[in-house]
Amino acid sequence: AEWAAAVAAVRDLPSDARVLLVCHVNPDGDALGSMLGFTLGLRRLGLLRSQATFPGPFEVPPPFRGLPGLDLLVPEAEADPDPDLLVCFDAASASRLGGLVDRLDTAGASIVLDHHASNPGFGYINLIDPTAAATSVVAEQLLARLGVALDAEIAECLYVALATDTGSFRFDMTTPAVHEMAARLIATGISPGEISRRIFDTRPFGAIRLYGDVLQRAQLEPDVAGGLGLAWTYATLDDLARYDQKPYVLEALIDSVRIAAEADVSCLVKQVRPHEWAVSMRSKGAVDVSRVAVALGGGGHRLAAGFTGRGTIDEVMAAIRAELAGIDSSG
Ligand code: 5GP
Ligand code: MN
Ligand code: MN
Numbered sequence: 319a320e321w322a323a324a325v326a327a328v329r330d331l332p333s334d335a336r337v338l339l340v341c342h343v344n345p346d347g348d349a350l351g352s353m354l355g356f357t358l359g360l361r362r363l364g365l366l367r368s369q370a371t372f373p374g375p376f377e378v379p380p381p382f383r384g385l386p387g388l389d390l391l392v393p394e395a396e397a398d399p400d401p402d403l404l405v406c407f408d409a410a411s412a413s414r415l416g417g418l419v420d421r422l423d424t425a426g427a428s429i430v431l432d433h434h435a436s437n438p439g440f441g442y443i444n445l446i447d448p449t450a451a452a453t454s455v456v457a458e459q460l461l462a463r464l465g466v467a468l469d470a471e472i473a474e475c476l477y478v479a480l481a482t483d484t485g486s487f488r489f490d491m492t493t494p495a496v497h498e499m500a501a502r503l504i505a506t507g508i509s510p511g512e513i514s515r516r517i518f519d520t521r522p523f524g525a526i527r528l529y530g531d532v533l534q535r536a537q538l539e540p541d542v543a544g545g546l547g548l549a550w551t552y553a554t555l556d557d558l559a560r561y562d563q564k565p566y567v568l569e570a571l572i573d574s575v576r577i578a579a580e581a582d583v584s585c586l587v588k589q590v591r592p593h594e595w596a597v598s599m600r601s602k603g604a605v606d607v608s609r610v611a612v613a614l615g616g617g618g619h620r621l622a623a624g625f626t627g628r629g630t631i632d633e634v635m636a637a638i639r640a641e642l643a644g645i646d647s648s649g
Contacts, residue, residue, distance in 0.1 A: 323443045324429050325463050327403060328360070337368040338401035338421060342414040344596075345372045346569070347382065347482025347517060349408040352431065352454040354387035355475030356405065359466040361390070371397040373416025379566035381517045385478065386471035400424040406441060408453040410434035410617045431456045433483075436608065436617050451491040454479030458499060473506040478517055485573070486514065489621070518570065524561035529571060531557055538580055543642040546604050547581035550638075552631050554589045565590070572598040583607060583642060587627065587634055595627040595634050610641040 331337070339357050341349035353370050360368040369392050376393035378385075394417055404425035409432060412419050422428055422440065430441030433456060435448035445456050454476040461472070468476075480500060484492045487500070504510055532553045542548035553568050568588050576584040583605050586598045597614075599607040601621045608623040614637055616625020627634035 320443055320445055321460070321463060324445055324460055327427050327429060327443060328363070328365075328464055331365060331403060333364045334367060335365060335402040336398050337365055337403045337405065338398045338425065339368065339370040339405045339407065340397075340409075340415055340418050340421065341370075341372050341407040342409040343373045343416045345378075345382075346408075348452045348454060348479040350378070350382050350385060351475045351477070351479030351482065352452065352457040353405075353407040354385055354390065355454060355472045355479070356407070356431075356457045356461065357390045358387045358472045358475065359461045359464065362466050362469075362472075363464060369398065371418065373418045379569075380564075381520065381566070382478070384516055386474050394418060397421070400426075402426045404428040404441075406430045406432070407457070408432060408434075410437050412440040431460065434617065434619065436612065449491070451489070451493070451496045452480050452483035454483075455496070455499060458502075468502060468506050470506045470508050473503040474508045474513060477503045477508055477510065477513060481510075481514060481517070486518065521567050522563065524563050525567040528553070528557055528561040528563050528567065529574070531560075532568075532571060533574060536575060536578075538578060539639075540580060542639055543583050543605055543645060546583060547578075548583045548585065548639070548642065549575055549578035549581035550585035550587065550635065551575055552587040552589070552595070555592075565596075572600055576600040576602070585635075585638060587631060589631075590626070593628055593630070595631070597625050597627050597634065597638070599623045599625075599638075605642065605645055609645060610638065613641050614638070 339353050341353040357368050357370045370390050371392050373394050404421050428441040429443045431453055432446045433450040433453050437446045447456050450456050536551040539548045572586040575586055582602045584600045588596045590596050601607045606620045608618045608620055611618050611623035611625045614625040618624055
């Protein structure tokens with residue numbers, strides 16, 4: 319019923335309708351890729367006034383600056399104040415839309431595309447599939463139901479989204495359906511090797527030295543989480559400044575912390591402001607880190623979650639240890 323409603327909400331629009339597409343703050347590959355791929359699809363349908371945006375500073379992280387459809391992005395300040403239709407991507411809750419949250423009230427209708435189990439369904443129409451590996455899986459399905467054929471531009475966006483959220487097809491939700499979708503995308507002629515190199519494997523040289531400093535101070539705490547163990551480290555604004563690097567270079571560094579065989583849980587704590595930290599948490603399975611993140615004001619998935627921590631690094635880590643102490647590892 320929700321699929322039919324979503325299809326009708328798009329199909330019934332006149333061609334001069336204003337559609338606003340939004341994704342979560344600090345957008346990642348799934349947020350940008352699913353949104354831009356879908357925006358390109360709407361334009362193929364003749365909805366030429368479709369525009370995409372995201373909350374906060376209008377800065378696309380360098381790895382994503384080659385994405386097709388970037389020219390359809392507008393800064394938050396220029397986003398339509400009362401669009402005919404709002405379409406949201408990869409936002410687990412309305413608060414993840416930052417200053418664009420008011421569009422849920424001013425838009426004529428809204429469709430939420432997401433894959434977070436914790437999503438309350440904050441749209442008028444909700445396409446939320448917690449079994450989907452990425453929001454782009456939901457986006458591809460809706461595009462198909464709308465009769466939009468995949469082309470190389472749409473496919474590249476959806477592929478970036480799929481590759482990002484599956485950890486390059488390594489994580490548990492990498493199902494046959496995920497590989498079948500990847501096959502459909504690659505069949506349009508896109509180049510997975512070149513795309514992966516651009517998105518995951520291209521960073522400034524200074525980032526390598528920065529990673530060295532941050533990983534050098536990693537800590538292993540075997541007793542945390544009822545003996546399941548915690549590996550963690552942190553990066554400060556000083557670290558970034560020392561190597562003249564931007565915060566985006568730290569996004570994937572959690573993948574180097576989570577390799578610790580002795581720990582089920584891993585954390586990377588990234589300073590955003592003097593007393594504000596963006597915390598990434600990962601689990602190998604025994605601990606549901608989304609419960610920790612939700613308890614501390616954030617959200618996410620069972621094995622990958624995050625929140626904004628306040629105070630000193632010691633205070634943030636104390637809060638995490640306290641939550642991990644209370645977690646029932648069977649959950
Ligand atoms: P990452 O550690 O890669 O930044 O985020 C992992 C997952 O945790 C994301 O897919 C997202 O769902 C969630 N997440 C990260 N940071 C936050 C946050 O500050 N608030 C909420 N609600 N979720 C977050
Ligand atoms: Mn995301
Ligand atoms: Mn996602």
